Amino acid sequence: MHYQPPRQLKAAILDWAGTVVDFGSFAPTQIFVEAFAEFAVQITLAEARGPMGMGKWDHIRTLCDVPGIAERFVAVIGHRPTDEDVTAIYQRFMPLQIEKIALHSQLIPGALEAIASLRAQGMLIGSCSGYPAVVMAKVVELARQNGYVADHVVATDEVPNGRPHPAQSLANVIALGIEDVAACVKVDDTWPGILEGRSAGMWTVALTCSGNALGLTYEQYQALPAADLAVQRERITDAFAGSRPHYLIDTIAELPAVIDAINQRLARGELPQNC
Template sequence: MNYQQPRQLQAAILDWAGTVVDFGSFAPTQIFVEAFAEFGVEVSLAEARGPMGMGKWDHIRTLCNVVEIAERYRAAFGRLPTDDDVTAIYERFMPLQIAKIAEHSALIPGALDTITSLRNQGLKIGSCSGYPAVVMEKVVQLAERNGYVADHVVATDEVPNGRPYPAQALANVIALGISDVAACVKVDDTTPGILEGRSAGMWTVALTCSGNALGLTYAQFKALPAEQLAKERVRIAQLFEGSRPHYLIDTINELPAVIDDINARLKRGETPQGV
């Protein structure tokens, strides 16, 4: 038996907030600000966006490791935050997140038509998120009401290690019956999500404008002057540079053209690991 390199993509593994739903990725970031505030510690929206894409406990731990935030915590409690403190913030974060997830549940404009187009090309639709399962259950329900149902969903606490580890992406490969990781494309708006796809041996597509990096509503994005938007694309591309995405696009709606290009590259014998 000889190895047969895939000749076309079989699956797209999509992130959720900032990729398919919640333009600007506001649901998770705003709740971090509110959860820390309940402990008397100020965290800005920009700071909260920093570790986006990680599992939420790890996200909070990373925020607590930021020197400025750690010092604010020390000022409030007389000591630096421990893992027990992180867990306490996380336990306050979770009910806030569940209660407010519906406020940011709208599908990204055009996403449903784009995903239908991918299915028409024969692609299966996997998905994963930095949300834990209890939050994902509600996210999935809200998305279904709006017409979006992924073929498989993997929450961050359903695998041994969340992003940037490859476990969630690979769990999709197994569940969807994909023959080769090189036949998958991982689409995400965060660096940990791109690293997840890279580590899983997949093609990767970073979204520059619909998610965490730009951090604007759809209306604000559409209202940006062309010159300013061009500068933002350059800035965001630099943020993603270290994670080495294969492609950078504004939103998921540009994905079908990328799929065509990847299929052409696969037919030429190219692999995601070789780029």
Template sequence: MSYAPPKRLQAAILDWAGTVVDFGSFAPTQIFVEAFAEFGVAVSLAEARGPMGMGKWDHIRTLLNDPAIAARYAVAHGRAASDADVTALYERFMPLQIEKIADHSAVIPGALDAIAALRARGLKIGSCSGYPARVMERVVALAASNGYVADHVVATDEVPNGRPWPAQALANVIALGIDDVAACVKVDDTVPGILEGRKAGMWTVALTCSGNALGLTHDQYLRLPAKRLAAERARIADLFAASKPHFLIDTIADLPGIVADIDGLLAAGRMPQAC
């Protein structure tokens, strides 16, 4: 028996907020701001966006490790934040997130058509998120009511390590019955999500305009002047550069064309690890 590389993609592993739902990725970031405020610590939306893509406990820990936020926490509480404090913030974040998730649950324009096009090419649709399972249950239900149902969902607390570790992406490979990681494409709007795909040996597509990095609503994105949009694309490409995504596109609406390009690369014997 000898190794035969795949000739076509078999699955797309999609992120959720900022990728398929919640244009601008507002649901998680806004709740971080609100949760920290309840603990007497001011955190800006831009600061909250910084570690996006990580599991939420790790996200909070990373924020509290930031010198400026750590100093504010120390002023408010008279000491540095411990892991127990991180857990307390996390436990406050969770019910707030579940309560407010419906406010930012709309499917991103073009997502349903793009996913239908992928299914027509024979791809299975996996998914993963920085949300834990109790939040994902609500996210998945809301998405289904809006017409989106993934073939498999992996929450960050259902694996030993969340993003940027590859465990969630690989859990999808196993559950979907994919026979080669090189036959998968990971699509995400965050650096940890792209690193997850890279470490899993998959093709990777970074979204520059629908997610956390741009941080605008769909209407605000559409109203950006061409010169400003070009500058934002360049800035966001620089943010992603070190994670080495194979492709960058504005939104998931552009994904079917990239999938066709990847199929062409696979047919020519190219592999994601070598690109």
């Protein structure tokens, strides 16, 4: 028996905040600022966005390892942040996140239409997030009320290792019954999410404008002058370079055209691991 590479995509593994819901990915970032503030440690929204895409405990740990933030922590608390401190911040972060997640639950414009296009081609829709299961339950319900239901959902605390490890994407592959990871595409607005897809052996699509990297509302994005947007796209493309996405697009609304392009490459025998 010989290996037969897939000839077309069978599934898309979609991120949530900044990809399908919450244009600009504001729900998690603002809460990080508020959670640190409750310990009298001030961080900026830009700092909070830095490790976006990781599981939330890992995100806080990474923030605490940033020299400037660690120095502020020492000035207030008297020592460098330990894992116990990280857990304390995380435990404050969680109820704040659950309380305010509905404020940023709107679907990203064009998401439903793009997903419908994929389903019309017979593709399944998996999903994963840096949110833990208790938050994802609320995110999923709010999305359902707005018309979006994924075929499978994997939260960051439902696998041994979250992003940038491939476990969440691979858990989707198993649950959806996909025979080959090369028949899957991972769509995400963060570099850990793209690394996740790359490590899982999938095609990857980075979203440059709808999520964490640009960090604007949909209205601000639309109002951005073309020259300024071009500068931001270049900056964001450079930021994604290390994770090596196969494609970069502004928002999920442009995904159907990428799916067509990937299917053409699969039909020619190309595989994501070799690109």
